[in-house]
Amino acid sequence: MKSGDPNKVVLIDHTSNEVIPNKILLEWSISLAKYLKSQGYTQKEDVIAIVSPNTWKYYVVLNAGLFLGIPMNALNPIYNKEEFKHCFSITKPTIIFASVVCLKTLENYRRHTDNSIKEIILLEDVIDDNFKNICYISQQNSIYDDYILEKVDPKKQTALILLSSGTSGLPKAVALTHYNIRHSMEYLMHPDFVGLDEKSVSLVVLPMFHIFGLLISFTCMTTQSKSIFLTQFKPDIYLKAIEEHKVTNLFLVPSLLLFLAKTPLLQNYNMDSVTNIFCGAAPAGKELELCVKKRFRNAEIKQIYGVTELAGAVTMTTKTTTSKHGSVGVPVPGTIIKIIDLDTKKVLPLGKKGEVCIKSPGCMKGYVANDLETRNSFDDDEFLKTGDLGYFDEDGVLFIVDRLKEVIKYKGFQVSPAELEDLLKKLDGVMDVGVVGKPDERSGELPVAFVVKAPECDITEETLINYVADNLSAYKGLHGGVIFVDKLPKNSTGKLLRRELIDQLKI
Structure with a gap:
């Protein structure tokens, strides 16, 4: 993380109007790490689960987990008891940081399941005799006490555990190392790709349990750029946040891109500050791209093709490929992609459609407690088989045209x-x-x-x-x-x- 002015505002919750400077984020993060260490949580024996809508305190837990090298399992807060049961049976968290909106479901799961959960800590500042809250903990652990960052082997130690359906079946738990995450952050800072820096202002509405949302959050903290985040999407509030904070970067999924293309509300707000609109999670068509471009005169529309198992993006539209509407761009640095014939498994030439297979420094450590599925996900040359159908055009730009995977x-x-x-x-x-x-x-x-x-x-x-x-x-x-x-x-x-x-x- 870049050192900077301790009073610089790095996080703004547009919903609650909370403004968080560097000093508060760092103090809370270290205080929480010290609490976890004092309670005996370690990187070898424990897993932290985070179950919450977007909140600035999510960043505090992420930082504390990274400081200590403890794996963090980010989960969808709207899961029900059975869905938590499936996920927790794989990841086996020992401590959960949760929003009060998820507490009833988590407690219901905990009462009816034999598990290793030692405690649940609330992210909101509420008084409950049965639970500690992160606000109380931050006030009990002085930043000036002795404190040592735990050492990790970045290529071996798991940093994040995220849920992915892989190519089929029930969700699998993807283990991503510190090295995987560092690789992804490098292209997010690369000027030819996302180019996040201290001058960027990003609006984050993507859920932080998703690899896309998490990577943006990590990189904003690292570059000291400003993040404006929303707990949920509401059209007028979303557009107002862009105008009020002079947002430069939007990170979207196709459904939000469609909203920007068609909403009549747009005429009520000034969108001139937006210079980049990044769309991921699923391909967006050429017509949709062009429609949004007409409404955002200063912005480039850039598509991202990402895979959770590869710690995020593997290709992205660059400044030189924005004219290739409907494409997902070119490989990010360090990534190798081949297109193989579905029957012969031989590498296909430019223009021929086949399965997209990828090798990358972002490639997962594996699926937690599922060695068979991990092995089956790779070919003999250690390329991940994505289950997506695509082709490279004559300029080496990738187009995704269909999916073999059933998800x-x-x-x-x-x-x-x-x-x-x-x-x-x-x-x-x-x-x-x-x-x-x-x-x-x-x-x-x-x-x-x-x-x-x-x-x-x-x-x-x-x-x-x-x-x-x-x-x-x-x-x-x-x-x-x-x-x-x-x-x-x-x-x-x-x-x-x-x-x-x-x-x-x-x-």
């Missing part, structure tokens, strides 16, 4: 078809089910369930949609509806042919 991307969130199928199959009257993503301009993809009903069963679409809504997080809902069929297409070994279901959606 559905809804508004930037990953939705596992297998998770939805497993849930629906539990219902009486459901004989079989297959879930796929239906392309949607606003949301990316909408989960659709093809359902085979039991004979003489009168189960309805509404029943199935409500059942999923009652048992999973909102973004995992059947937003594309239910289609009843007599049978599902399968191959000779009984594997569901999802591509045929997707083709049926086009009819």
